Amino acid sequence: MIKWEEVSSFEVPKEVKLSIEDNVVHVSGKLGQVSRILRDNYVRVRLETGKIKVESSKKNRRSHGISGTWESELKNMFQGVTKGFEYEMKIDYTHFPTRVSVRGNTVLIENFLGERSPRQARIIGNTKVSVKGDRVFLNGIDKRELGETASNIERATKIKGFDLRVFQDGIYLLTGGSQI
Template sequence: VVTSRLKGRRGRALVGTIASHIENLITGVTKGFTYRLKVIYSHFPLSVKVEGDRVVVENFKGEKQKRVARVLEGVKVKVEGDDVVVSGIDLEAVSQTAANIELATKSKGYDPRVFMDGIYVYRKEVGLT
């Protein structure tokens, strides 16, 4: 049971936040969390590799420079064809790693309706894969 000394809306918000974090910790330890990302390209074929605690994206929009995303501690990343599977027991670390991978392939200055190349989250699951 989570309670707060604060009254009103702020107290209820704080209680709800802490209760949600505790539920996520329990779910993570018992079942785990998995995020699935899809590699999408239309102009240049993308290649994604896992090197230690980094995810390396090569040939993004024909760039010679490799793009790198950091993998947080306690998170496993696998590349399965056009899918990148991020899994672990800490929801915040798993979701931050997925966000790092998405941000590594973000394009500035391009029309997103035409240039959809990138890596995007398409499924969030409870349970390790």
């Protein structure tokens, strides 16, 4: 028989509904629902009368790291479904005015460094992207999806073959993960 020891426990906010089925955690609140698969042989998550308990059957660095990651993932899920997250990015150019627009689930970056063909960045999940002047705003309830979308936009404007200290054009993250 496996002996499980509690690594951490924390309260579930009252405005959040939580269910755990087969290592899949479903969190829903006033802004929507987020699901995450939390599967490991030595770490598990249990729901016990309004509290979440993260338990481990081994005491080593790997299990401790996984339990800490899961705890922060769960807290981000709670915050996302109650308050939401917002990222702000800045469009930076020196000579060629870069135009950024959103079409469907892609962000189009046109006239970047004077290029004729537009660069594209994929929007992940239910992330809302809006462009206002030289700022790009990303809103959503899943912090992981927002971060991945922001990295796709930043990666689409990566410059190769030039000195990055001189050619600083691109779209860069200003603030990340702030609450709305």
